Amino acid sequence: MSDPEITTREQWLVARRELLAQEKELTRHRDQVNAARRRLPMVEITKAYTFDGPHGTAGLRDLFEGRGQLVMYHLMLDPGAGEACPACSFWIDTIGDLTHLHARDTSFAAVSRAPLAEIERYKRRMGWTIPWYSSHGSDFNYDFHVSFDPAIAPVEYNYTGFAELVRKNPAWEGYTGSEMGVSAFLRHGDRVFHTYACFERGIDQLNGTYNWLDLTARGRQEDWEQPPGRADGPAMSWLRRHDEYDRD
DSSP states (O other): OOOOOOOOHHHHHHHHHHHHHHHHHHHHHHHHHHHHHHTOOOEEOOSOOEEEETTEEEEGGGGGTTOSEEEEEEOOOOTTOOSOOHHHHHHHHTOOOTHHHHTTTEEEEEEESSOHHHHHHHHHHHTOOSOEEEOTTSSHHHHTTSBOOTTTSOOEETTEEHHHHHHHOGGGTTOOOBOOEEEEEEEETTEEEEEEEEEGGGGGGGOHHHHHHTTSSSTTOOTTSSSSSOOSSSTTTTOOOTTSSOOO
């Protein structure tokens, strides 16, 4: 593995200050993007969706738990799969204590298409305590473009239509599974509005482990990263569910 070159403390400080200028520029740009995100218009959700949760049947408004905002992870656990995808499991592992979100009038929920019994089984295995609901039998995942079946809804992912998806990756042809995503909602009384959604690399910012690794010399150790020579395989090829790693 190709590690950084060895230098003196004085030379390191010169390089570090140059990088600091780039980091500050990135922070300012991120602030601008976050402000643009807050200025996005919102769309009222008028369709009635039904979810199954640990306390029974719930509507979308119930997922707010009385708070004004809701952030949602569309977790890839389809009916009969038995296990959520390793990547989604990775993201959920990094969420942390929800009381900090609650302090800002914001709730969190995960939603999957699997029946509630399958969700609860996997939730116990992972040791998670997050609110996690089943949208089984509902159009919810399809309407929010994280599950795919042209007989139910036009196929679209990450704001890209079916024809373009197939052009970029022929595996989309005939695909009827699910993908990861995040949505944000705002509540005004009984009215619920969709304010934001992101997919693919857009959810990188939410993964604490990746953000910690990005501070290190070897980074995520995935083959797409620069500089080359510090990877041990393709993107996420190293990833396992947290109970599947060799502890040695």
